Amino acid sequence: MRVLLKSEEYDKVLPRLAAEVIEKENIDKLAIIGIRRRGDYLGIRLKKLIEEKVNIDLPIGAIDINLYRDDLSTLSEFPEIKETDIPFDITGKSILLVDDVLYTGRTIRAALNALFDYGRPKRVSLLVLVDRFGRELPISSNYTGLALNVPEDQYISVRIKELEGEDIVLLKDRN
Numbered sequence: 625m626r627v628l629l630k631s632e633e634y635d636k637v638l639p640r641l642a643a644e645v646i647e648k649e650n651i652d653k654l655a656i657i658g659i660r661r662r663g664d665y666l667g668i669r670l671k672k673l674i675e676e677k678v679n680i681d682l683p684i685g686a687i688d689i690n691l692y693r694d695d696l697s698t699l700s701e702f703p704e705i706k707e708t709d710i711p712f713d714i715t716g717k718s719i720l721l722v723d724d725v726l727y728t729g730r731t732i733r734a735a736l737n738a739l740f741d742y743g744r745p746k747r748v749s750l751l752v753l754v755d756r757f758g759r760e761l762p763i764s765s766n767y768t769g770l771a772l773n774v775p776e777d778q779y780i781s782v783r784i785k786e787l788e789g790e791d792i793v794l795l796k797d798r799n
Contacts, residue, residue: 625795625797627794627795628772628795629753629791631792634793635791637753637770638669638769641670642670645674649720650718654718655719656683657687657710659686659722659735661706661787663686663721663723686707686709687735687739688707688708689735689737690706693730693734708742714739714742715745716745718748718749719739720749726765726768727780728758728761729761736748750766751767752768753769754782755770755771756774757771757772770793774795776798777797778795778796778797779796780793781793
C-alpha cells in the first residue's frame with residue numbers, strides 16, 4: 625500500500641481544480657453533478673470552493689449510475705441502488721460531472737446515459753480526483769487532480785472524510 629495523496633495535498637488539489645473550473649467554464653450556466661458514492665461529496669466541496677471565489681449559487685445534484693452499468697447481468701449480487709437527486713432542469717446547462725477515479729470509462733458512460741434521461745445539457749465536462757488510465761472507452765477528463773499509470777494488479781482507493789473520516793488516496797495491491 626502506498627499513499628498517493630494525504631489530507632494536506634487534498635486541500636491543495638481541490639482548490640486548484642476549482643480555480644481551473646472558474647477559469648475555463650461559463651459559471652453562469654454551470655451546474656455540478658457528482659457520481660454517487662464519492663463524486664457527490666467531492667462535488668459539494670467544489671461547489672463551496674467555487675462559490676467562495678465567485679458570487680453565485682451553483683445548482684448541485686447527485687446521480688446514481690447502478691441501473692446504467694453494462695455489467696449488471698454478470699454481477700453475482702445486484703448493486704445497491706441509491707437515490708439520484710437532481711433538483712433542477714439540466715437542459716441547456718453546462719454540467720460539471722464529478723467522480724473520484726477515472727479508469728476504464730465505463731462509469732462515466734453509465735453516468736452520461738443516466739444524465740441524458742434528465743434532459744439535454746448544452747455541455748458536459750468531467751472532473752476527476754484521480755485518472756489512473758486504462759481506458760476501455762474513448763472518455764477523458766477535462767479536469768484532473770492526479771494522473772498516473774496504475775498496473776492492473778493494483779487499484780486506487782479514495783477515502784473521503786464525509787464517509788471514512790479521512791481524506792487520503794491510496795494505491796493498493798489486488799488480492
